[in-house]
Amino acid sequence: GFTGTFYATITNSDVDVINSTGNGSNGTHYIIDNSTVDYLNNGSHGLSAGNLTIRNNSIVNCNDNGMYGVTYNANFEMDGTSKLYVYRNALNNSGGGLRAASASGVSNVSTGAIIDICDNGHNGLENYGTFTFQSGAKVTITGNDERTTNGGGIFNGSSGTLILSPDTVITNNHAAQTGGGICNAGSVTIPEGVQFYNNHSDLAGDDLYNRDGATTHLIPVENDWVLDDCDPNHLIDGWYDDAQGTRWEAHAANTNENHIVLYPDTSLGETLIVSSEKALKAAHGNNPQVPEDPDQPDPEEPDPEEPEAPDPIPPSTPSLTITKKWVADNPEDRPDSVTFNVYKDGIYDGFLEIEGKYFGDRDTWRDSYPIEEYEVGADWWVEEV
Numbered sequence: 001g002f003t004g005t006f007y008a009t010i011t012n013s014d015v016d017v018i019n020s021t022g023n024g025s026n027g028t029h030y031i032i033d034n035s036t037v038d039y040l041n042n043g044s045h046g047l048s049a050g051n052l053t054i055r056n057n058s059i060v061n062c063n064d065n066g067m068y069g070v071t072y073n074a075n076f077e078m079d080g081t082s083k084l085y086v087y088r089n090a091l092n093n094s095g096g097g098l099r100a101a102s103a104s105g106v107s108n109v110s111t112g113a114i115i116d117i118c119d120n121g122h123n124g125l126e127n128y129g130t131f132t133f134q135s136g137a138k139v140t141i142t143g144n145d146e147r148t149t150n151g152g153g154i155f156n157g158s159s160g161t162l163i164l165s166p167d168t169v170i171t172n173n174h175a176a177q178t179g180g181g182i183c184n185a186g187s188v189t190i191p192e193g194v195q196f197y198n199n200h201s202d203l204a205g206d207d208l209y210n211r212d213g214a215t216t217h218l219i220p221v222e223n224d225w226v227l228d229d230c231d232p233n234h235l236i237d238g239w240y241d242d243a244q245g246t247r248w249e250a251h252a253a254n255t256n257e258n259h260i261v262l263y264p265d266t267s268l269g270e271t272l273i274v275s276s277e278k279a280l281k282a283a284h285g286n287n288p289q290v291p292e293d294p295d296q297p298d299p300e301e302p303d304p305e306e307p308e309a310p311d312p313i314p315p316s317t318p319s320l321t322i323t324k325k326w327v328a329d330n331p332e333d334r335p336d337s338v339t340f341n342v343y344k345d346g347i348y349d350g351f352l353e354i355e356g357k358y359f360g361d362r363d364t365w366r367d368s369y370p371i372e373e374y375e376v377g378a379d380w381w382v383e384e385v
Helices: none
Strands: 007-011 014-018 028-033 036-040 047-055 059-063 070-072 076-078 083-087 096-100 106-109 114-118 123-127 130-133 138-142 154-156 161-163 168-171 182-184 187-189 195-197 208-210 215-218 238-241 272-274 278-283 319-325 337-344 347-355 364-370 380-384
Touching (some): 123 138, 319 337
Parallel strands (some): 007 028, 014 036, 036 059, 047 070, 059 083, 106 130, 138 168, 161 187
Antiparallel strands (some): 208 278, 238 278, 319 364
């Protein structure tokens, strides 16, 4: 790839660094300006940099590399018009998604920027410097798996100061030891608006493990967070103790084996400052609530004085829901839309074009094909064009 440490300015260009047996680059100082840059499937690091600047509608993809997708040992600057995607790195080796390696380094991601750090082996984001995601930066950290140590979604080192954007999602990450979502040894600020739940760890602190001497500014849970550890899923109502030896448990067959300790009273609705060693999970107490089904309308109270006569034929707007699920592909290679031919009772009925939209996860595209009430019982099937 780019071998050696030098200064590279990439302007109005497409650059592909693919299938190198070693590093895609090795400490080069980069300015990426109005360009598309791909570091894909390199044997060691993907984009290894000193200083790294991404600006002016640039798109950087660092996917499927052997070690870190992105690692830099100086400063990082990303403007609000650019996008960075870091997927599936370090699945078989040490490394991870994105690493800010220098304790003296300063990283800044501006409002409007988009960063996805997803499905990497080891930490999703690893920070040792001062890292600020400005409000309005859209950051998704999900599906990362720290297979050996701490901090599945984020590991923040003792020298690290990390400020998250309110538009951040930290879910479905895993750590073999502590802090499935975040393991913090320094200072982390989690502002209101961050989606931070449903992470998992094997030892302690499914969502957060705050080490002794570290400080985490932690928001109260949101009223629409839903816990995936339950069947059926239950609404999350607070932060609970999830320490080693006293893991949160609310569903034991013997209720005496449950451990439900709220930390602290989150009903105050104020930011919590965690400054001691603490393992926490966003979970629920003794009386869990099942979230309302959004497809079920609220029942209407009948008017006892003037009851309305029911319609002789209830109105109906039936449709077919057609879902496209992407599996084991490169999201950057996907088209803008996919088209399906629709058949009724073996006869072509029409087609449906589904655009790439976000439906809970980026791999699921979905839309509806309208039909008539009398056609509900027909034999429907679809064919992807």
